[in-house]
Amino acid sequence: MKALRTSSPLLPFAMLVLTLVLAALDQTILSTALPVISRELPGAWPLAWVFSAYLLAATVVIALYGRLADVLGKKPMLLLAIGLFLAGSLACGASQDVQQLVLARTLQGAGGGGLMTLAMLTVPDLFAPEQRGRYQALLGAAYGVSTMFGPLIGGALVEHLSWHWAFWMNVPPAALAWGVLASTLPSKSSAAQPPATQERQRMSIDWLGAALLTAALVLLLLATQQGQLNLPERVSLWLLLALGAMFTLAFVWRQKRVAHPLLPLSLFARPAYAAVSFIGTATGVALYAAVVFLPQYLQIGLHLSPTGSAWHLLPLMAGITLAAVTSGKLLRAQRPAASIARAACMLMLLSFGLMAGVLHWLPARPLALSAALLPLGLGLGLLFPIVTVVAQRVSPAQHMGIATAAPVMLRSLGGAAGVALLAALLAHLMKRELAAPGALSRGAAADAVAAALAHGLQSVFGCAAAAVLLALVATNWLVQKQPREGLAKNGLLKATP
Template structure:
């Protein structure tokens, strides 16, 4: 009887064993959904801004998504350590799909921003939990190699995303850009339900919801200041000072809250490891760079270079092609030249790509823009691969979810701050340009919408079109000089990575 019971238990355990190839496929599909979202929405944004109006809210379409992504990524990471990766990832995908469906039905920019909040709320689970599942299933040596497979997702999405986005915008409707996620999310969910099986210890847990709330308030207040400072409010106005004070105070409360609770949402003990500290700080700065290019490059290519959406999408495609190529190389070089040297190569490429954008002119053409995008993608591929594999090799299973999520949180936080900060710089520069040309009474920021549509642009007089294009060019140059400065800071941070790696 006992022997028969053992056989049944053994048979049951075999039936419940995770099927690694199928789970990897499901993870790659979920990551593809998230990756294609980044490139396809950026490609469609000029058309969306023209259709819905309110160019002054352009950066909020990215900021709203990134804010919820940044805030929830830590919660999802912690929940996955407590309750398992599978249920958390599936719930995240479901929320993401609901947000995607609603985005397609938006008929004002304000509605789109609201629905992007919902989409971002679900997106916070996708990338970190997918990466953590890979960290669970494979050893350190396997993880370094498997990054090549994961990075191929970015390459495929890079080719398909902007191309499909450009075609949908040009021949169908930008709404389908969001609805494209639905079949991808459903397929990934089915595969996870069928093939991923986890053995989670059942015990009572305390979720740090207060910490999550404090983080949301702190980041939100800071983001509003960065978007509206110098545009709607002066930098020394009462609302700006009040919001900065609230943000600073709440971040202090968040720090003490995380020190106090038994199961913190962000365990600061992880940051005592030098490699994790440097990786997280560098991810913050590279996040700013990433959003600075992906958000505003299509506006430069379409509005200044006067190229169609498909060409604008091509200039972003090269970044996502450079990323997986570099990531595949990094996965192999990590085991030979180490994390630090691999990261330094990425840091150099980030600076070179930023120089291309800072020196870009209307006459440079889309090929030059695509080259800068490719270099930035190479830099991101080398650095992100190094950071993720290094972090997952440093911590044990029960902290792997939150450690991976913390690193992605820092990159998302950088993108959130970057979208707000760089969007604020763009808007401030445009307002200054209109004032210097005596057009502040007859034109506002939304006048720039006209540059993003070929028919409307061609109806402008030569002088008005020249003024608007000069304003957009100089404003985007201001953005890219800041991106270059952030690239230099990223490289300096990478130099602080320990020369000797933990085994």
């Protein structure tokens, strides 16, 4: 479809924001709708698969979308992702049992996994280099707001309509975004290339590497969810980890030897790219440590409702939104990315320290915990645009898609793996404390469980802080002695003498 001429890129950018909002909402909107779904839908499959199917599909397609965008173009891949997401949303709302819902969520995730990456990847086609930081920051702010509002919107839809509308609400805006982007988004030069060149590009896609990466990610993500999915007894955690490691090694071996790798390992030889990739992983650990475990404490330990606990995450949302916009302005003003990233990591360390302190000295004060989330939101908001913009700036143009996708994939993996490991640590610490002689006899069982949960979360947040501390160390590699052309000009990397 031929793109219409528009006087401003703001209309297609608004549609990119809309698609990103929809994808972010669907990661959290079911947290308050799932109890109703469990009562109304029959089926023998564990309900946890409704979450895990989306996570698995969305994560495994990220790298493939990035590579296909490099070879076939960003616009067709973005339209494909929106189409799959729209079809999956329709199928989810029409599901008659849990099995159908899980399969529909897989289709929805196959589309949703490409929306965030492709939205960020399309920004350079719409805006000049000096403006991209600002608009990448707005995408980060939209993502943060949507993730936090998901539980509230899900609760309202279930209460006033039905759980079906948690999925069907996506259809009109997704259809609108598809139509507007198909008409207004510029198409790149692949159509102008000779047919032989286009065919060589298509043949350059490493499908075997994609299959190996998919197998590795599925196995490793299943390992992170193994305790919730009621897998057969013979499918043990260690088996999943061993197979996942085997496929990961096979993928790395393949990428070193194939002429056109799916994920060029040479990207990670660039210090700044390796640094932002690790920082992206750490932000996944930090974000999910807060949004998964803190609501558990508020609901189990302090007996708040799911909606009430969601409201206490608003400072995190506000911090992400405000800081993401601020980060874009700082990048546009040519402030060094390394300095901004260090400040962000310090804010996140402060937040985890405050949360641990509140749980130790003021465990019954939910407002104190809520306030302690604000520095974490500010730190995450500052880092989100930096990871994307620096990854794009230090990567070759021919690898722009996969270079943008890899940190997003690593953030998802960091969140999933981090939550699984931290949940295992929390369960171990609580079990040990409650098993101590007289632990349950000193008072009510509920109070003992709340106290054990508060004590265990102090260690959980300490581990999350350790991940952030490593990210702080990684910011040293954001400063390069000989920045490539365009980096110093845009203030993304600061040259040293």
